[in-house]
Amino acid sequence: MxxxxxxxxxxxxxxxxxxxxxxxxxxxxxxxxxxxxxxxxxxxxxxxxxxxxxxxxxxxxxxxxxxxxxxxxxxxxxxxxxxxxxGYSSLQDFVRDAVVANAQRIMDAREKIVELSTTSTAAGGFTIMRRGSIAAGGRSSADVEETEIPVSKAYKADHYALRVSGRSMEPTIPDGSTIIVKAFKDQGFPRKGSIVVYNDGLGTTLKMFDYAPAQGDEEHARNGKIPVLRSINPEFPDVEPLEGGRIDAVLVEVV
Missing domain, CATH: 1.10.260 (434 Repressor (Amino-terminal Domain))
Structure with a gap:
């Protein structure tokens, strides 16, 4: 007290x-x-x-x-x-999500053996698998062409690289950038403001996860809000509701 x-x-x-x-x-x-x-x-x-x-x-x-x-x-x-x-109006929902996120953080921190997705090279550097490209402004093919690329440090096994094709996330993520993402395996949704790899079954796109006011009795509405995907570049469509797709990964950094 x-x-x-x-x-x-x-x-x-x-x-x-x-x-x-x-x-x-x-x-x-x-x-x-x-x-x-x-x-x-x-x-x-x-x-x-x-x-x-x-x-x-x-x-x-x-x-x-x-x-x-x-x-x-x-x-x-x-x-x-x-x-x-x-965007929470319910303390119960906020506490629930905070407890789950904190529990996951504690478990991740206590991992004694970390499997890495990166491979050491003879020259002392690292490489990571790049799983094709990700569209920023449209949809990229669900097919992936994997290749190893050099990186400056080691990443965990659930991380991989993508090449960004498009300008919808500029200036934060320029067209042609390579990004490192972490596979999203959690139930529910990532944090508001996260940059995510969204897969609608036909292809993938890079967007910012956010919430918008619900219109009537919309599916997935919580506390009067619905999850949406936004472009950072104002020249591109701002909001796309999540309609049956899934979030495959969350941005870690641009390299």
Whole structure:
């Protein structure tokens, strides 16, 4: 729990104003007199708030932010900002996805033996398999022509290279670039803003994964949003809904 100094009188005043609560309401919630609350929130030299009452106020503030008073106010504020940034309105959905992602990160970090997709060369460098090209602006053939290319470091076994053909992801990924991607095997969707290899069964394309407001009762809608694919280059179509395809891989870096 935070100590008395972690929530100031000015923060409490701002919370009351933003939440539409009156000083009389806070007095009722804390079992005190409105004059006492006025003393707590007085500008300049406010009267100290008893620690048990401060903890109660913190819970009320946290409940307004998340709908669940299980965190400190500082923690709740950070969580709420992250939820808004990632397009979540439900704390339960946000916590679920965060727990799964963190569990995967921990397991990856604890791998003692890492199988590499790269091969050492006699000259001391590395090579990785390039699985053909990926379209950036249309669809590339599902057929792949594999060839080894030189890279500057070793990558895990689930990584591979692709050559980018097209300008829809410029300037982030120029036409003709070689990219390293990681096979996407997770259930659900990657992080918002991830660059992904999308496969609709007819071919593959490189897009940015995002969310857009749902229109009516659209399939895959969550928290009023649906997953979509975007182009970075404004000259190309901005949004393509995911319609039965799959995400094959997620961008690691441009080489």
């Amino acid at each position: 935070p100590n008395e100094s972690e929530i100031s009188a000015s923060e409490i005043s701002k919370w009351l104003d933003s939440a539409g609560h009156s000083r009389e309401w806070l007095a009722d919630q804390t079992g005190t007199h409105p004059g006492t609350v006025a003393g707590w929130l007085a500008p300049g030299k406010p009267r100290p708030i008893p620690i048990p009452t401060l903890k109660l106020i913190e819970r009320l503030m946290c409940d307004d932010l998340l709908g669940a008073p299980n965190y400190s106010y500082a923690e709740a504020a950070v969580i709420r900002r992250a939820m808004v940034q990632e």
